[in-house]
Amino acid sequence: MFAFAVGDSLVALDAVKIDTTDQARILRGGQHFQQTCLSCHSLVDFVNDPVAKELGLSKEQMPVWPEDSWNGHPPPDLSLIALSMSPDWLFTYLRTYYVDKARPTGYNNLVYPNTNMPNPFVDMQGHQVLINPNYFDKNHAHGEQFWYRVIKLKETGRLSPAEFDDYVDDIVQFLTYVSDPSVHARRQIGPWVLGYLTLFIMVTYAYFRLVGKDYFQSPKSPPPH
Amino acid sequence: MFISLLITGFAIFVVLNVLPYFKGVGAWIDRRLPIFSFLLDHLSYYPAPKNLNIWYAFGALAMVACAIQFISGIWLVMYYTPTAEQAFSSVQLIMREVPYGWLVRYVHSTGVSLWFVVVYFHIFRGLMYGSYKTPRELLWMSGVVLLFLLMAEAYTGYVLPWGQMSFWASKVIISLFSSIPVVGNDIVVWLQGDYEVSGVTLHRFFAFHVVGFSFLILAMIFLHIIMLHSVGSNNPDGVDIMKHKDRNGWPLDAVPYYPYFVMKYIPIILLYLFVFFVIVFYAPTFFGLFLEAENFERANPLVTPLHIKPSWYLSPYYAILRSIPDKSLGALMMLMSIVLWLFLPWLDLSPVRSMRYRGWMSRTALITVVGSFVLLGYLGLQPAVGWYLVMSRVATLLYFSFFLLIPILSYYDQDYVVPDRIPER
Numbered sequence: 001m002f003a004f005a006v007g008d009s010l011v012a013l014d015a016v017k018i019d020t021t022d023q024a025r026i027l028r029g030g031q032h033f034q035q036t037c038l039s040c041h042s043l044v045d046f047v048n049d050p051v052a053k054e055l056g057l058s059k060e061q062m063p064v065w066p067e068d069s070w071n072g073h074p075p076p077d078l079s080l081i082a083l084s085m086s087p088d089w090l091f092t093y094l095r096t097y098y099v100d101k102a103r104p105t106g107y108n109n110l111v112y113p114n115t116n117m118p119n120p121f122v123d124m125q126g127h128q129v130l131i132n133p134n135y136f137d138k139n140h141a142h143g144e145q146f147w148y149r150v151i152k153l154k155e156t157g158r159l160s161p162a163e164f165d166d167y168v169d170d171i172v173q174f175l176t177y178v179s180d181p182s183v184h185a186r187r188q189i190g191p192w193v194l195g196y197l198t199l200f201i202m203v204t205y206a207y208f209r210l211v212g213k214d215y216f217q218s219p220k221s222p223p224p225h
Numbered sequence: 226m227f228i229s230l231l232i233t234g235f236a237i238f239v240v241l242n243v244l245p246y247f248k249g250v251g252a253w254i255d256r257r258l259p260i261f262s263f264l265l266d267h268l269s270y271y272p273a274p275k276n277l278n279i280w281y282a283f284g285a286l287a288m289v290a291c292a293i294q295f296i297s298g299i300w301l302v303m304y305y306t307p308t309a310e311q312a313f314s315s316v317q318l319i320m321r322e323v324p325y326g327w328l329v330r331y332v333h334s335t336g337v338s339l340w341f342v343v344v345y346f347h348i349f350r351g352l353m354y355g356s357y358k359t360p361r362e363l364l365w366m367s368g369v370v371l372l373f374l375l376m377a378e379a380y381t382g383y384v385l386p387w388g389q390m391s392f393w394a395s396k397v398i399i400s401l402f403s404s405i406p407v408v409g410n411d412i413v414v415w416l417q418g419d420y421e422v423s424g425v426t427l428h429r430f431f432a433f434h435v436v437g438f439s440f441l442i443l444a445m446i447f448l449h450i451i452m453l454h455s456v457g458s459n460n461p462d463g464v465d466i467m468k469h470k471d472r473n474g475w476p477l478d479a480v481p482y483y484p485y486f487v488m489k490y491i492p493i494i495l496l497y498l499f500v501f502f503v504i505v506f507y508a509p510t511f512f513g514l515f516l517e518a519e520n521f522e523r524a525n526p527l528v529t530p531l532h533i534k535p536s537w538y539l540s541p542y543y544a545i546l547r548s549i550p551d552k553s554l555g556a557l558m559m560l561m562s563i564v565l566w567l568f569l570p571w572l573d574l575s576p577v578r579s580m581r582y583r584g585w586m587s588r589t590a591l592i593t594v595v596g597s598f599v600l601l602g603y604l605g606l607q608p609a610v611g612w613y614l615v616m617s618r619v620a621t622l623l624y625f626s627f628f629l630l631i632p633i634l635s636y637y638d639q640d641y642v643v644p645d646r647i648p649e650r
């Protein structure tokens with residue numbers, strides 16, 4: 001999957017496979033989102049969606065931040081984040097926090113350097129630390145190296161690395177759905193419309209070959225008028 | 226959407242086939258409102274050269290594309306709100322809450338891009354077969370004006386969702402007007418309706434998009450067809466079919482447009498719709514080319530995006546603008562890159578129309594200008610640094626050299642002999 005939108009990531013983005021048909025997974029991601037993200041991030045455009053209803057998301061639960069809170073960087077609404085960034089970006093961003101004493105939150109990020117978002121996964125993921133501190137000095141072309149060449153898990157959290165990747169993956173699947181819920185209807189209607197057009201193309205083309213070709217061979221000029 | 230197109234097509238079919246024989250009412254109406262004889266004149270009695278190929282379907286496709294934009298556009302306007310506060314969320318309202326709103330919106334956003342694809346192919350056809358040459362000079366010029374209007378329509382429409390790129394791209398383009406001497410700054414303020422790009426600008430562009438340019442496009446297409454039908458179609462061999470006519474004045478190498486070419490082009494129009502709906506249903510953002518990622522973020526006058534870039538169909542002109550170090554000169558050259566096409570009928574001195582009978586010099590010139598245009602289109606989407614900048618300067622030079630060289634090349638070129646009648650194949 002390629003996309004033209006990448007922020008100024010310092011590392012290459014991992015690819016994530018989006019499966020919009022896996023409804024159970026989208027719901028699971030939604031539950032994870034409610035547990036770990038909803039305290040700070042809203043999904044305002046999403047509240048009337050059937051999936052939101054199933055999860056019990058409502059407008060009242062959505063946090064509203066004044067412009068000047070969080071030092072002028074309040075947590076943004078994430079209704080369209082998978083489209084304005086990309087699923088790959090999200091998947092890598094959420095997994096590349098590392099310990100950095102210089103930051104007020106104690107953590108920095110490889111994909112979104114100096115992000116103001118505190119690491120939401122400390123207890124699940126554990127701590128990652130820098131193993132290649134010279135990486136930043138060399139002024140690499142953006143996104144040249146994979147993150148695991150730069151940081152490493154030092155202390156495992158509540159989840160194993162594989163479980164944690166799955167957990168984040170679920171959230172990314174959910175946010176991708178949130179960005180464009182029309183995907184279900186599109187997959188449903190698409191084959192019908194295309195099938196109908198195919199049939200129609202075949203009929204009209206056959207008509208042209210059978211009837212039209214003759215006309216071209218012996219064209220009749222129209223009667224004078 | 227396409228159902229309504231099919232119904233329209235079917236209605237025309239019925240009208241054409243039934244009403245001429247329907248002496249009573251049909252004749253009564255026709256004497257007072259000559260709608261049926263008009264259709265007959267322009268379809269059944271339009272002499273189309275018998276060798277028209279697939280390239281000649283693109284004009285009809287451009288009309289289909291236009292119809293799609295008008296139909297989907299009307300439905301979008303029903304829910305869209307042209308204010309700085311509401312615009313972005315009203316688009317989300319259409320995408321999520323309005324039944325089938327997503328379909329209408331994706332049809333409209335895919336439709337622009339494909340309209341440009343079609344029109345660029347249409348222009349290429351004209352260049353390849355020398356359709357701009359006498360007696361079709363004005364027809365060609367009306368086409369260049371149409372291209373310009375189409376760009377204006379696309380640009381004003383792009384501002385409406387009020388995303389980050391809407392805002393910043395409009396700022397960049399509007400600022401170009403300030404390089405017009407004397408009145409430049411007044412024009413900028415008039416366009417913006419404000420001293421900054423703001424909600425007033427958005428409302429203004431809404432008016433231009435929905436009423437202004439769209440009606441000019443309709444009027445221009447009408448004139449385009451009138452001009453075409455008074456001089457007649459060119460053809461892939463560039464042979465003048467009007468030289469040999471039968472006793473009734475019907476050109477010997479022509480067949481009536483209806484039913485012959487209608488029959489031939491309907492499967493092609495349906496194929497176009499097929500491609501159209503593959504994109505709408507399975508890749509509506511077309512990998513960030515038809516709907517850019519940056520524009521899914523609400524406009525924010527305080528945060529400049531990393532790279533400001535135009536939509537792909539305007540990127541060649543943007544690449545020209547950036548390749549010239551001086552902004553005013555760049556803006557002028559950007560304008561010239563379209564205006565110069567108006568003079569092509571007089572710059573090309575060859576007596577031969579179609580590339581089929583022209584020598585290697587004219588062919589090389591055509592390949593160069595098309596190649597450099599495509600290259601500029603690619604480069605306009607990349608940041609203007611390093612090799613990209615060098616290449617876009619080379620491509621700009623190549624592009625403009627076409628207009629300087631074509632009079633010379635077409636004059637000295639060794640052309641082949643054009644047959645008198647359309648050759649049998």
Ligand code: HEM
Pocket residue numbers: 280281282283284285287288291344347348351354356357361364365367368369371372375446449453457458459460
């Ligand atoms: C909204 C856009 C346009 C529409 C709807 C449109 C429509 C048409 C149609 C229906 C035809 C007759 C069918 C055909 O020959 O393909 C035609 C012919 C033609 N158009 Fe366009 N056109 C558009 C834009 C342009 C542009 C941008 C140019 C050139 C810059 C152009 C130049 C011509 C020429 C030269 C012909 C005559 C071609 C020939 O007879 O060989 N058109 N147009």
